[in-house]
Amino acid sequence: MPMPKGFKSKNGYSTKKTLGGKSYHEISDLMTDQGYKMNHSTARNVFVSSLEKIARDVVKLYDVDADENSINRISKDPRFQDAIVSFMREIEYEKK
Amino acid sequence: MKSSLDLYFKSAGEHKILTREQEVELAKRIEAGDSTARSIMIESNLKLAISIAKKYAKYGGNLEDLIQESNIGLIKAVEKFDWRKGFKFSTYASWWIKQAVTRSLTSNSSQVKIPSHTLSNARKVWKVQKEYRESFGCEPTETEIGEILGLSQKHVRQAFKGIKAKYAKSIDERVGDEGNKTFGDTLPDENAKSLDVILDNEKIRKVIINSLSSLTKREELVLRLRFGISETDEEDNNIYVIKE
Numbered sequence: 001m002p003m004p005k006g007f008k009s010k011n012g013y014s015t016k017k018t019l020g021g022k023s024y025h026e027i028s029d030l031m032t033d034q035g036y037k038m039n040h041s042t043a044r045n046v047f048v049s050s051l052e053k054i055a056r057d058v059v060k061l062y063d064v065d066a067d068e069n070s071i072n073r074i075s076k077d078p079r080f081q082d083a084i085v086s087f088m089r090e091i092e093y094e095k096k
Numbered sequence: 097m098k099s100s101l102d103l104y105f106k107s108a109g110e111h112k113i114l115t116r117e118q119e120v121e122l123a124k125r126i127e128a129g130d131s132t133a134r135s136i137m138i139e140s141n142l143k144l145a146i147s148i149a150k151k152y153a154k155y156g157g158n159l160e161d162l163i164q165e166s167n168i169g170l171i172k173a174v175e176k177f178d179w180r181k182g183f184k185f186s187t188y189a190s191w192w193i194k195q196a197v198t199r200s201l202t203s204n205s206s207q208v209k210i211p212s213h214t215l216s217n218a219r220k221v222w223k224v225q226k227e228y229r230e231s232f233g234c235e236p237t238e239t240e241i242g243e244i245l246g247l248s249q250k251h252v253r254q255a256f257k258g259i260k261a262k263y264a265k266s267i268d269e270r271v272g273d274e275g276n277k278t279f280g281d282t283l284p285d286e287n288a289k290s291l292d293v294i295l296d297n298e299k300i301r302k303v304i305i306n307s308l309s310s311l312t313k314r315e316e317l318v319l320r321l322r323f324g325i326s327e328t329d330e331e332d333n334n335i336y337v338i339k340e
Contacts (some may be wrong), residue, residue: 021324032319047322050315054307061303085323087304091121092325 019071051075101160108142116184124178137174137185138167144186145170145193152197155219162197169196210258217255220245 024040149162173189198203
């Protein structure tokens with residue numbers, strides 16, 4: 001699916017390098033080893049759909065009438081992903 | 097009760113101003129090594145040193161320190177005065193006194209070291225600005241100041257910077273009547289988050305925790321792997337589920 005015009009130049013992409021994690025190929029291999037059989041495309045779809053779930057709840061908080069396209073765009077936004085990573089790391093740190 | 101400075105002014109005022117003849121006679125005795133004559137010459141001109149120090153006190157120095165410095169200039173003038181040239185001692189001494197006071201102002205009165213020529217220009221600029229304001233009721237431009245003083249725009253700008261730097265304050269300087277605060281303590285933190293932002297963040301945090309706890313194990317693992325967050329020890333449970 002092509003990125004909406006202007007999206008890339010404005011905010012860039014989140015890559016495994018910027019997020020500090022693994023590539024979709026590596027994820028699919030590791031997930032398959034753990035019994036969750038999937039290929040790299042599925043890994044990406046699962047990743048995006050998980051973020052969409054979170055984005056949907058955040059949008060609700062602000063009473064914004066966002067359609068699925070907007071939710072999808074938010075979930076792929078590197079700034080949103082950065083924020084989620086920060087929250088997850090914070091929660092992880094507090095649990096320890 | 098009178099301050100020590102008032103008493104000093106009073107004692108300096110007790111000495112009479114010397115006539116030209118007296119000055120020449122004392123200068124001759126000083127040349128011959130008479131220390132009493134030297135003392136009389138100094139003491140008789142203390143009022144001159146005080147009046148010059150007072151004029152320069154408005155540029156930021158402590159008056160008592162400036163009087164000390166101007167006295168040092170006066171002593172130097174007494175040592176170097178040549179009565180044969182025919183000038184009044186006060187004419188000659190005022191240059192030495194002014195030099196001593198301005199040098200002290202340059203080296204001591206600012207947190208930032210400013211070259212003496214820049215500070216000298218700054219004083220001239222300050223004076224021109226004051227006179228211009230009084231005459232025309234508005235501020236002169238850099239070009240106008242430059243034309244009046246015969247300085248280039250670069251030097252006028254440097255002088256302005258010198259004036260600003262002279263009044264620079266140390267961030268650790270004690271302020272207030274009790275002196276229990278530093279200047280830095282009174283500055284607002286531009287990066288401080290407002291209460292609204294903090295509360296907003298807390299709301300978002302709760303929503304995100306709820307969303308994360310609703311993810312399936314499969315989704316959570318993918319997120320963790322993509323974000324590079326190590327997996328929890330609790331094998332079967334989503335760690336974001338808030339336990340009772």
